[in-house]
Amino acid sequence: xxxxxxxxxxxxxxxxxxxxxxxPEYKRGVVFFLGRYQTVKGPGLVIVIPGVQKMEVVxxxxxxxDVPEQDVISQDNVTVKVNAVLYFRVVDPEKAIIQVENFTxxxxxxxxxxxxxxxxxxxxDEMLSERDKLNDDIQEIIDTQTEAWxxxxxxxxxxxxxxDESMIRAIARQAEAERERRAKVIHAEGELQASRKLVEAANxxxxxxxxxxxxxxxxxxxxxxxxxxxxxxxxxxxxxEAFKDMKAKHKASAxxxxxxxx
Numbered sequence: 549x550x551x552x553x554x555x556x557x558x559x560x561x562x563x564x565x566x567x568x569x570x571x572p573e574y575k576r577g578v579v580f581f582l583g584r585y586q587t588v589k590g591p592g593l594v595i596v597i598p599g600v601q602k603m604e605v606v607x608x609x610x611x612x613x614d615v616p617e618q619d620v621i622s623q624d625n626v627t628v629k630v631n632a633v634l635y636f637r638v639v640d641p642e643k644a645i646i647q648v649e650n651f652t653x654x655x656x657x658x659x660x661x662x663x664x665x666x667x668x669x670x671x672x673d674e675m676l677s678e679r680d681k682l683n684d685d686i687q688e689i690i691d692t693q694t695e696a697w698x699x700x701x702x703x704x705x706x707x708x709x710x711x712d713e714s715m716i717r718a719i720a721r722q723a724e725a726e727r728e729r730r731a732k733v734i735h736a737e738g739e740l741q742a743s744r745k746l747v748e749a750a751n752x753x754x755x756x757x758x759x760x761x762x763x764x765x766x767x768x769x770x771x772x773x774x775x776x777x778x779x780x781x782x783x784x785x786x787x788x789e790a791f792k793d794m795k796a797k798h799k800a801s802a803x804x805x806x807x808x809x810x
Contacts, residue, residue, distance in 0.1 A: 563598065566598045567595050567596055567597060567598060568593065568594075568595055569593075569594045569595075569596055569603065570592070570593055570594070571589070571590035571591045571592065571594055571605065572591055573591045574591075574607060574608050574609045575590060575591060575605055575606065575607055575608065576588050576589070576590045576591070576605070576606050576608060576641045577589045577590045577594055577596075577603040577604065577605050577606075577641075578603065578604045578605075578606060578641050578642055578645045578646075579594075579596065579601055579602070579603045580601065580602045580603070580604075581600065581601050582600060583602075585642065585646060586601070588641050588642055589603070604645045606638050606641040606644055606645065607638070608637060608638055608639075608641070609637060610635055610636070610637045610702060611635070611636055611637060611652070612633065612634075612635055613633070613634040613635075613636070613652070613655065613656055613659070614631070614632075614633055614634075615631055615632040615633065615634055615656070615659045615660055615663055616631060616660065617629050617630065617631040617708075617710075618630050618631065618660055618663050618664050619664075620663070620664050620667045620668055621668055622667065622668065622670060622671055622672045622675060623668065623669060623670055623671050624671045624672055626672045626711075627712075628667075628672065628675065628709050628710060628711055629708075629709075629710040630663060630667055630675070630706060630708065630709050630710070631706075631707050631708055632659070632663055632686070632704060632705060632706045632707055633704075633705050633707055634655070634656075634659050634690070634701065634703075634704055635701070635702040635703040635704070635705075636655060636690075636694070636699050636700060636701045636702060637699070637700055637702065638651070638698055638699055638700075639698055639699065639700045640698025641698065642698065643696065643697055643698030644697055644698040644699060647696060647697050647698065648697045651694075651697050651698075651699055654694075654697065655690070655694055655697075655699060655701075658690055658693055658694065659686075659690055659704070662686055662689050662690050662693075663686060665689075666682060666685050666686050666689065667682065670682065672711075675706075675709050676709060679706050682706060683703070683704050683705055683706060686704045686706075687701055687703060687704040690704065
C-alpha cells in the first residue's frame with residue numbers, strides 16, 4: 549500500500565519540478581503551446597506544462613561578440629586584415645526565436661560580411677584616420693538588417709587594422725615626407741613674415757631719422773659686445789647725410805656734363 553501511494557507522489561513531484569521554472573530579471577521565456585507561439589513569460593516564477601508547452605529562454609543583456617579577422621581589399625587595392633567587436637542585445641524575444649534559427653550566429657555572419665563590404669569602399673587612409681565614421685556606418689547597416697530579428701546593435705568598434713611590412717615602411721616614408729613638407733612651409737612662412745616686418749621697419753626709419761640713429765647705435769653696441777677684438781669708429785649721422793647730399797648732387801650734375809660734351 550505504501551509503495552502504491554509513493555509512486556504517484558513521486559511522479560507528481562517530478563512533474564511539478566519539470567513544470568516550474570524561475571527566470572531572472574535579465575531573461576525571458578518564449579512559450580509555445582503544441583508547437584504554436586503562445587506568449588513571452590518572465591521574469592520570476594513560470595509554469596510550463598511538460599509535453600504540451602515548450603519554452604525557449606532568451607538573455608536580454610548586451611552581448612559582446614568578437615568579429616573574426618577579415619581580409620579586406622581597400623578601394624586603393626591594399627590588402628589589410630581587420631577585426632572588430634560587436635555589441636548587441638535582444639529587444640524582442642519573440643522575433644529572436646521565431647524569425648531566425650540562431651540569432652547569435654546570424655548576427656556574427658552578418659557582421660563579417662558587412663565589415664568587408666563597408667571597408668572595401670574606402671581607401672587605406674580613411675580606414676586609419678576615420679574609424680569613428682566607419683564604425684557608425686557598419687553599426688547602422690547591421691542594425692537595419694537585424695531589426696527584423698528583434699535585435700538592437702548598440703555599437704561596433706574596429707579593433708585592429710593590420711598591414712604587411714612593405715605597407716608599414718611606405719606609410720613611414722610618407723609620414724616623413726609630410727613632416728619635411730610642413731617644416732619647409734613653416735620656414736617659408738617665417739621668412740615671409742620676417743621680410744614684411746623688415747619692410748615696415750625700413751619705412752619707419754626712412755620717415756624718422758631719429759629711429760635710424762637709434763638703430764645705428766644699437767648695431768654698434770651689438771658689434772662691440774660680440775667681438776672684443778673689433779675696433780669700431782662710430783661716425784655721426786650728419787656725415788652720412790653729407791655723403792648722401794654729395795651723391796645726389798653728382799647725379800644731378802651728370803646730365804649737364806653730358807650736354808656740354810655734346
